[in-house]
Amino acid sequence: MSTAPVTVVGIGADGWPGLAPGSRAALREAEVVIGGPRQLELLPEDCTGERVAWPSPLRPAVPGLLAAHAGRRVCVLASGDPMFFGIGRTLVDVLGDAAGLRVLPHPSSVSYACARLGWPLDDTEVVSLVGRPLSSLVAALHPGRRLLVLSAGAGTPAEVAALLAARGFGPSRLTLLEQLGGPRERRVEGPAEGWPHPPGDALNVLAVECRAADGTPRLPLTPGLPDESFEHDGQLTKRHVRAVTLATLAPAPGELLWDVGGGSGSIGVEWMRAHRSCRAVAVERDPVRAGRIARNAEALGVPALRVVTGAAPAALAGLPTPDAVFVGGGLTAPGLLEACWEALPAGGRLVANTVTLESEALLTGWYRRHGGELTRLAVARAVPVGGFTGWRQAMPVTQWSVTKPRGPVAEPVQPVDPVQGELQP
Ligand SMILES: C[S@@+](CC[C@H](N)C(=O)[O-])C[C@H]1O[C@@H](n2cnc3c(N)ncnc32)[C@H](O)[C@@H]1O
Numbered sequence: 001m002s003t004a005p006v007t008v009v010g011i012g013a014d015g016w017p018g019l020a021p022g023s024r025a026a027l028r029e030a031e032v033v034i035g036g037p038r039q040l041e042l043l044p045e046d047c048t049g050e051r052v053a054w055p056s057p058l059r060p061a062v063p064g065l066l067a068a069h070a071g072r073r074v075c076v077l078a079s080g081d082p083m084f085f086g087i088g089r090t091l092v093d094v095l096g097d098a099a100g101l102r103v104l105p106h107p108s109s110v111s112y113a114c115a116r117l118g119w120p121l122d123d124t125e126v127v128s129l130v131g132r133p134l135s136s137l138v139a140a141l142h143p144g145r146r147l148l149v150l151s152a153g154a155g156t157p158a159e160v161a162a163l164l165a166a167r168g169f170g171p172s173r174l175t176l177l178e179q180l181g182g183p184r185e186r187r188v189e190g191p192a193e194g195w196p197h198p199p200g201d202a203l204n205v206l207a208v209e210c211r212a213a214d215g216t217p218r219l220p221l222t223p224g225l226p227d228e229s230f231e232h233d234g235q236l237t238k239r240h241v242r243a244v245t246l247a248t249l250a251p252a253p254g255e256l257l258w259d260v261g262g263g264s265g266s267i268g269v270e271w272m273r274a275h276r277s278c279r280a281v282a283v284e285r286d287p288v289r290a291g292r293i294a295r296n297a298e299a300l301g302v303p304a305l306r307v308v309t310g311a312a313p314a315a316l317a318g319l320p321t322p323d324a325v326f327v328g329g330g331l332t333a334p335g336l337l338e339a340c341w342e343a344l345p346a347g348g349r350l351v352a353n354t355v356t357l358e359s360e361a362l363l364t365g366w367y368r369r370h371g372g373e374l375t376r377l378a379v380a381r382a383v384p385v386g387g388f389t390g391w392r393q394a395m396p397v398t399q400w401s402v403t404k405p406r407g408p409v410a411e412p413v414q415p416v417d418p419v420q421g422e423l424q425p
Pocket residue numbers: 235236237238260261262263264265266267283284285286289310311312313328329330331333336
């Protein structure tokens with residue numbers, strides 16, 4: 001790999017005239033300049049370095065290109081701020097760290113957008129739809145919030161407008177900002193519902209002021225979405241138990257969950273909604289339910305949830321190592337709990353829920369051997385009883401939760417006799 005530092009130069013729609021003196025000097029001194037064809041055309045003739053256009057797809061070509069020019073003064077051109085949804089991230093990944101990189105940023109498209117709109121960037125949600133499904137936007141829709149959407153192309157604004165209208169956010173105000181910072185900068189506005197503008201320039205950012213239509217369901221940030229938020233056939237961890245289950249699973253940014261026996265996918269979906277970097281794999285043996293999990297993930301803004309159709313434990317083979325495992329179905333399948341426990345790294349969490357006595361007996365055995373917490377969750381709801389009101393009790397859920405020990409194995413939990421005190425094992 002290259003030993004000389006690679007200089008990454010951010011360049012905007014204003015091209016060469018908009019570059020800072022340091023960026024111009026780096027480009028003039030470069031022996032090789034790598035960039036997109038459109039970016040390379042922005043350079044003047046006195047940038048005499050060899051010009052190399054990125055091939056498509058770009059990512060797999062990066063290591064080879066850097067190796068081919070090792071030891072030369074290399075500049076890589078990036079659009080706007082190289083470290084913001086840009087080539088800078090790819091280069092750090094490929095080089096292993098930032099030590100061999102010198103990054104000279106230019107204002108990003110979102111800096112320009114906030115400057116034009118008078119929006120504080122620190123209080124504006126940014127969603128990139130470049131290489132990501134449109135439905136990723138859904139998790140960011142909250143009344144009163146401001147979003148900047150990085151478009152994938154000229155067609156994105158109309159697609160976003162249609163999605164907003166379909167999801168009850170038709171009254172939202174949209175501002176389309178094209179070619180920000182360049183001589184062809186253009187701005188048009190309109191409501192999401194009935195968005196009136198034909199496709200324009202492919203280089204655009206869409207600003208969204210979220211406004212919900214009357215009756216649009218609220219989708220809050222905390223786990224425990226209303227049961228009606230999910231398409232389901234009854235195989236759904238209900239709201240109150242789901243909220244407790246997510247709290248016990250305790251998602252943190254970047255973590256991966258296995259949702260084993262995914263049912264409708266509600267646990268995996270709410271895990272992923274906890275933070276945009278959270279990932280989940282739902283394993284479901286029933287193909288109809290597996291399809292439903294994918295639809296729920298899409299509808300609730302986490303289309304990256306991975307669905308594996310197959311019966312655990314066999315279907316768990318080869319999955320990436322989880323940070324937490326939830327078992328919502330299949331507890332009595334031979335070897336299932338063993339496979340989940342085996343896959344979990346030290347410090348990983350396992351939570352299993354059941355309503356059957358057979359599975360409860362199994363969980364009690366695991367609780368004795370590995371410790372953790374055994375909890376019984378009994379939720380009752382008030383319902384009409386004739387002209388009065390009474391409690392309707394849902395089936396109680398037994399929950400075992402445990403953190404896999406990092407050091408020596410935990411002392412087994414001794415069964416306790418309420419009269420005699422501690423029993424002998
Ligand atoms: C009670 S539901 C889980 C509900 C789910 N947590 C939710 O909120 O939608 C249990 C699910 O586990 C699935 N299941 C049972 N045994 C399984 C196995 N061995 N492998 C994969 N899925 C299994 C069933 O098909 C069912 O959909």
